[in-house]
Amino acid sequence: MTYTVAVAGATGYAGGEALRILAAHPDFEITCVAGHSTVGQTMAQHMPHIPQIADLTVVEATPEHLNGHDVIILALPHGASGALAAELDSDAVVVDLGADHRLINQTDWDTYYGGTYFPHWQYGMPELITGGKAGAFTYQRSNLVGAKRIAGPGCNVTAVTLALQPALAYGLIDSSAIVADLVVGYSGAGKALKRTNLLAAEALGSATAYGVGGTHRHIPEMVQNLGFAASAYEGTQSSQAQAMRLSFTPVLAPMARGILATVSAPLSKQGMQYSQDELQQLWAKTYAQEHFIHVLTPGMLPVTGNVIGSNAAHIQVVKDERAGRLIAFAAIDNLNRGTAGQAVQSLNIALGLKEETGLTTIGVAP
Numbered sequence: 001m002t003y004t005v006a007v008a009g010a011t012g013y014a015g016g017e018a019l020r021i022l023a024a025h026p027d028f029e030i031t032c033v034a035g036h037s038t039v040g041q042t043m044a045q046h047m048p049h050i051p052q053i054a055d056l057t058v059v060e061a062t063p064e065h066l067n068g069h070d071v072i073i074l075a076l077p078h079g080a081s082g083a084l085a086a087e088l089d090s091d092a093v094v095v096d097l098g099a100d101h102r103l104i105n106q107t108d109w110d111t112y113y114g115g116t117y118f119p120h121w122q123y124g125m126p127e128l129i130t131g132g133k134a135g136a137f138t139y140q141r142s143n144l145v146g147a148k149r150i151a152g153p154g155c156n157v158t159a160v161t162l163a164l165q166p167a168l169a170y171g172l173i174d175s176s177a178i179v180a181d182l183v184v185g186y187s188g189a190g191k192a193l194k195r196t197n198l199l200a201a202e203a204l205g206s207a208t209a210y211g212v213g214g215t216h217r218h219i220p221e222m223v224q225n226l227g228f229a230a231s232a233y234e235g236t237q238s239s240q241a242q243a244m245r246l247s248f249t250p251v252l253a254p255m256a257r258g259i260l261a262t263v264s265a266p267l268s269k270q271g272m273q274y275s276q277d278e279l280q281q282l283w284a285k286t287y288a289q290e291h292f293i294h295v296l297t298p299g300m301l302p303v304t305g306n307v308i309g310s311n312a313a314h315i316q317v318v319k320d321e322r323a324g325r326l327i328a329f330a331a332i333d334n335l336n337r338g339t340a341g342q343a344v345q346s347l348n349i350a351l352g353l354k355e356e357t358g359l360t361t362i363g364v365a366p
């Protein structure tokens with residue numbers, strides 16, 4: 001069976017990457033592209049790198065246009081998809097790439113986003129550790145089977161979660177002092193110049209931090225995810241989850257795509273007993289069955305260039321013996337693994353397709 005797909009936000013970066021993946025996917029046919037300011041224009045004008053959809057015309061992102069398709073992908077600014085989603089066919093599989101349905105706790109939404117709170121959907125990160133115990137973790141994957149409503153994770157959140165969650169699941173760190181420093185590419189900000197306010201001449205060859213001082217909207221989502229992993233170690237009343245404090249600083253770097261996450265925390269008493277090799281083996285064991293997650297061989301460090309264009313996450317863990325800290329690294333492509341790739345991975349699971357269909361682990365390097 002071929003599933004018809006409507007993409008709202010088709011002229012944006014996240015929607016564009018979804019279209020690029022879907023155009024090459026054997027089980028999907030792109031039947032509707034929707035936007036806002038570009039209504040009436042053709043995709044040839046917006047996505048010339050996807051000739052398969054050149055003749056499709058952009059329609060307004062309304063329920064009338066989006067309903068009637070088997071799958072609907074919403075790649076709209078946060079706040080724009082919540083109300084729209086409520087009017088979509090209940091039997092369609094809907095994936096929201098924005099933030100409107102990610103947070104379980106309304107107080108977090110009110111604090112970091114504001115505006116109407118919409119109930120959370122199944123979280124679209126199949127490899128998220130949701131509980132269980134060492135050797136028998138449960139993963140979000142099983143909750144996605146048959147799901148009709150899926151919330152795509154934030155891209156920075158994806159990198160931090162995949163890098164660090166084994167540390168929480170095995171009780172190796174002090175969760176009250178996590179520091180996440182991310183180097184991120186410009187496409188994460190979307191196509192609107194006003195989001196970064198920098199002209200190419202100013203951005204090229206220059207790096208700058210943003211969203212500093214505990215203000216970034218991705219913090220509660222990171223804490224939410226890592227709290228689940230902590231419950232695999234201590235149960236749902238996990239003291240690690242309750243004590244969790246995470247300081248996140250993203251740094252914009254002159255690259256189109258890519259995120260390099262460096263996440264560190266003090267080692268717990270238990271964590272200190274692990275050697276570098278043992279830590280490395282633990283991460284490798286945790287992700288051994290995961291097609292898209294590659295714990296690199298000892299001595300190798302993740303490089304964003306190696307994952308661009310792929311749904312892969314490259315991970316490494318390092319013990320800093322002298323400082324008593326664990327440092328976990330992840331490199332992902334923010335648009336692919338961080339957004340559209342894992343959305344298609346989640347869709348594959350929801351529809352009962354092979355999880356890897358239409359996705360690649362092969363990056364573009366150099």
Ligand SMILES: NC(=O)C1=CN([C@@H]2O[C@H](COP(=O)(O)OP(=O)(O)OC[C@H]3O[C@@H](n4cnc5c(N)ncnc54)[C@H](OP(=O)(O)O)[C@@H]3O)[C@@H](O)[C@H]2O)C=CC1
Nearest residue numbers: 009011012013014035036037038075076078098188190191
């Ligand atoms: N970029 C990234 O790396 C990531 C993005 N996301 C999320 O994906 C979503 C889209 O982001 P991104 O692609 O970067 O953003 P862009 O600014 O690149 O694209 C926004 C898209 O939404 C459409 N749009 C804007 N306003 C409205 C509206 N009021 N009604 C209908 N359509 C509208 C635009 O249409 P038009 O051009 O016709 O005006 C355009 O297609 C956001 O929620 C973002 O947070 C999530 C993870 C990573």
Ligand SMILES: CC(=O)N[C@@H](CCC(=O)OP(=O)(O)O)C(=O)O
Nearest residue numbers: 098099154155156184185188189
């Ligand atoms: C460079 C840049 O601005 N990146 C964005 C990532 C956006 C993202 O992941 O999207 P959501 O808004 O859907 O969470 C940021 O840090 O906010």
